[in-house]
Amino acid sequence: MFSRSEELFERAQSFIPGGVNSPARAFKSVGGTPIFFREAKGSILVDEDENKYIDFVGSWGPMILGHAYPAVIKAIQDASFRSTSFGAPTEIETRVAELVQAMVPNIEKVRMVNSGTEACMSAVRVARGYTGKEKVIKFEGNYHGHADTFLIKAGSGALTLGSPSSPGVTEGTAKDTLVADYNDLESVEKLLKENEGEVAAVILEPVAGNMGCIPPEEGFLEGLRTLCDEHEVVLIFDEVMTGFRLSRGGAQERYDVWADLVTFGKVIGAGMPVGAFGGRKEVMAVVAPEGPVYQAGTLSGNPVAMHAGFAQLQVLDRHPEFYVELEQKGDYLKRQLTALLNQHGIDHHINQAGSMISIFFTGSRVTGFNTANTTDQGFYRLFFHEMLKRGVYLPPSPFESWFLATTHSEKMLDDTILAADEALGVAKLKHEQG
Numbered sequence: 001m002f003s004r005s006e007e008l009f010e011r012a013q014s015f016i017p018g019g020v021n022s023p024a025r026a027f028k029s030v031g032g033t034p035i036f037f038r039e040a041k042g043s044i045l046v047d048e049d050e051n052k053y054i055d056f057v058g059s060w061g062p063m064i065l066g067h068a069y070p071a072v073i074k075a076i077q078d079a080s081f082r083s084t085s086f087g088a089p090t091e092i093e094t095r096v097a098e099l100v101q102a103m104v105p106n107i108e109k110v111r112m113v114n115s116g117t118e119a120c121m122s123a124v125r126v127a128r129g130y131t132g133k134e135k136v137i138k139f140e141g142n143y144h145g146h147a148d149t150f151l152i153k154a155g156s157g158a159l160t161l162g163s164p165s166s167p168g169v170t171e172g173t174a175k176d177t178l179v180a181d182y183n184d185l186e187s188v189e190k191l192l193k194e195n196e197g198e199v200a201a202v203i204l205e206p207v208a209g210n211m212g213c214i215p216p217e218e219g220f221l222e223g224l225r226t227l228c229d230e231h232e233v234v235l236i237f238d239e240v241m242t243g244f245r246l247s248r249g250g251a252q253e254r255y256d257v258w259a260d261l262v263t264f265g266k267v268i269g270a271g272m273p274v275g276a277f278g279g280r281k282e283v284m285a286v287v288a289p290e291g292p293v294y295q296a297g298t299l300s301g302n303p304v305a306m307h308a309g310f311a312q313l314q315v316l317d318r319h320p321e322f323y324v325e326l327e328q329k330g331d332y333l334k335r336q337l338t339a340l341l342n343q344h345g346i347d348h349h350i351n352q353a354g355s356m357i358s359i360f361f362t363g364s365r366v367t368g369f370n371t372a373n374t375t376d377q378g379f380y381r382l383f384f385h386e387m388l389k390r391g392v393y394l395p396p397s398p399f400e401s402w403f404l405a406t407t408h409s410e411k412m413l414d415d416t417i418l419a420a421d422e423a424l425g426v427a428k429l430k431h432e433q434g
């Protein structure tokens with residue numbers, strides 16, 4: 001059933017570390033062989049063995065309008081015929097910036113980059129340059145790409161200092177990154193007080209999506225806004241996942257809390273390598289060449305990528321009803337899955353915000369890293385593979401959000417529920433048999 005994927009993975013491993021160009025693709029958390037894809041249209045994926053799947057990964061977020069959306073493909077084709085890059089200004093960069101501002105009003109100035117990683121790395125540099133301070137507070141379980149600053153986990157025991165979560169990240173970097181608990185304002189206040197006058201920025205996912213979907217608790221974002229104002233700290237919302245997904249204006253609009261700097265990625269590039277960071281004029285004024293904080297990129301604002309992103313954003317801007325529909329689909333999926341899990345008598349906690357949703361196989365409410373970790377990973381593994389066999393492609397990790405697209409039809413959602421009914425039954429049986 002997966003013979004060609006197996007063969008391709010074997011070959012890839014001879015030439016590429018672990019056979020993949022980004023680790024989450026390797027199926028390490030669920031086991032088995034990663035599926036190699038050939039093509040996709042809307043929410044249907046086709047793999048190299050001609051198996052078809054309903055897609056709940058959406059390239060980890062960008063594909064909010066589904067794969068191969070006609071206006072996006074046409075924009076890419078047209079732009080590429082006029083050259084794939086100039087390394088000089090083009091009008092489309094300003095048009096994207098204008099559209100981003102129209103959709104997200106506190107983005108007065110925006111700089112384009114090539115990935116979410118680059119956006120977050122640059123936003124932190126800007127915050128440091130703007131405030132003249134060095135430390136950064138991040139949250140355990142939030143992901144901001146793979147820049148050194150962010151590959152830091154909470155230190156052990158009484159230590160408030162972070163420690164590197166990857167070899168190659170220095171202790172020197174770790175000492176400037178402080179780690180707080182998500183949805184826990186007190187943990188932030190404590191760090192701010194202990195490091196008074198030294199913290200440049202607080203960075204977070206306003207809805208966490210990289211430890212499964214974890215929405216902010218009532219008052220959490222507002223509280224951070226107040227703390228950052230009191231301590232003169234730049235508040236950075238990492239909206240790489242949530243931007244243009246949770247609403248036209250992202251999580252900021254959904255929760256009506258507005259950051260000083262915001263990072264984007266994923267949806268903004270429609271599947272092309274695009275990231276961006278932007279915010280208040282006076283903060284962005286430090287960015288070179290307007291100001292002294294260096295930031296650059298040979299391919300930044302690339303015309304093909306900009307045209308693709310513009311095409312997708314324009315559709316989202318013009319169709320507010322898409323967000324209403326995505327919300328309804330998310331609600332529907334949550335309701336149906338909840339009913340099923342209850343029928344099967346399986347412990348669960350489902351978190352959902354709009355088109356982001358996760359099932360945690362646990363009896364406890366999931367509000368942060370520690371509670372997320374109570375999920376039964378072995379059960380997810382079984383469930384994932386039973387779903388895959390039944391033509392549903394879920395994220396290959398229990399700690400990733402599922403994504404809905406405008407192209408998920410009611411029938412696809414119902415087929416997913418039917419598959420889940422069988423998959424949960426089989427997974428439960430296998431789980432009990434150990």
Ligand SMILES: *Cc1c(COP(=O)(O)O)cnc(C)c1O
Pocket residue numbers: 114115116117118120143144145146205209210238239240241265266275
């Ligand atoms: C995906 C992601 C990133 C990193 O973006 P890349 O384009 O993979 O570098 C950063 N922050 C969040 C919240 C993300 O989901």
